[in-house]
Amino acid sequence: MEVKEAIMAILPELEELGEVDFEQYSPPYPNLLKAFLESGKKGLPEFERFTESTVGKDAVGRVLLSLLQYLLIRYRRFEDYSVVKPTIKVFLTLKGWLIENGLGKDWNRVLGSFIGYLVSMLPLIAEHEDKDIALAYTKLMENLTREASEKFDEDYYYELLERVNELKKKIMEKTNAQE
Structure with missing residues (x-):
């Protein structure tokens, strides 16, 4: 089975x-993915x-979470830019799926565990x-980080929010300087 084809069949909008x-991706439920692809x-x-x-x-x-983890590992291990935007999009897809299915506590765990990687x-x-x-x-990261800082009243999340805001300010300053 071609794993990429199966993932693309599940998430065709994430070109x-x-x-x-x-x-190197070893997905959960490989037979399920193969059957879905077929x-x-x-x-x-x-x-x-x-x-x-x-x-x-x-x-x-489980498939969405596994995919998110794989993309994050590729990013961290290989600094592979090709995974950056898909990682964020899979993260948002997972958020939507968890919330839609009444799994808000699971969303909180995912948000708390992975927001730092996304900010990086x-x-x-x-x-x-x-x-x-x-x-x-x-x-987008500002909104997600603010959500995390409100849910998990911990310095770490406030520091992440500060980093996001600093980067936003730099981008806006650079933009104004170019215009």
Whole structure:
């Protein structure tokens, strides 16, 4: 089975995943992914229906979480920029799926565990993307980091929020200087 093809069948709207090297990815439920790929169906809602009728809906969350972890490992180990935007998009997809399925406590754990990694990606986005995209991602991270700082009243999350705001300020200053 081609893992990349299966992931792309589940999340076809995340075209950036096509640039990611999945050779080292060992997904949970490989037989499920293969069966879904062979079914010819596409999209997360279809995958959710497919898993519900086979191994259970929880498999969707496990697959999304596993994919997020893999992308983060590639980023941390290889500083692979091709995973940066897909990581953030998978993170948001996982958030939506968890909240939609009444798993807010699980979302809180995911947010608390991974927001620092996402914030660490922002300087790369600012370096590689145009100002509008960099600002959009920075504002998104600002909102997510603010959510984390409000939920987990700990210095770490306030420091992350401060880092995001500093980067946002630098991007805006750079933008104003160029205009």
